[in-house]
Amino acid sequence: MTASIGKPVPVPTEIDRPYWDALREHRVVLSRCVSCGWYSQRRKMLCQECHGEEFTWAEISGRGTIYSFTRVHQTWVAAFQDDTPYVLVSVALEEQPSLILVTNLLGDYDFESLELGLPVIADFEPRGNEVILQFRLAGGTDVQ
Structure with a gap:
């Protein structure tokens, strides 16, 4: 008998931990550029909109x-x-x-x-x- 494999479970990293922690609380947070306010689903190294380098997690x-x-x-x-x-x-x-x-x-x-x-x-x-x-x-x- 083969073992049943369930649906994939994400493995958060320290970089995206705030995203997953918020989902467990039934909230949605996204990475947001501090300079221009541009959102992205995942933390970036450089803002695609203004090329800023500082980000925060913001609830939407x-x-x-x-x-x-x-x-x-x-x-x-x-x-x-x-x-x-x-x-x-x-x-x-x-x-x-x-x-x-x-x-x-x-x-x-x-x-x-x-x-x-x-x-x-x-x-x-x-x-x-x-x-x-x-x-x-x-x-x-x-x-x-």
């Missing part, structure tokens, strides 16, 4: 809109097989729409009714000792 609202989406019908990771089909969604964040995060879209909805621009809100999936950022349609969005 967790709100955004659907920038693009696709339905996944097959996976190469056995642990995700029972989840297919599922929807991968690219989310333009409210604080900085040019920053796009790609996650799963959770919740009940009709795939055929999904549209670009629909509002979404952060959701949090426990995975091992960590928590994964996901999104779901914002309250009041009816696509069923």
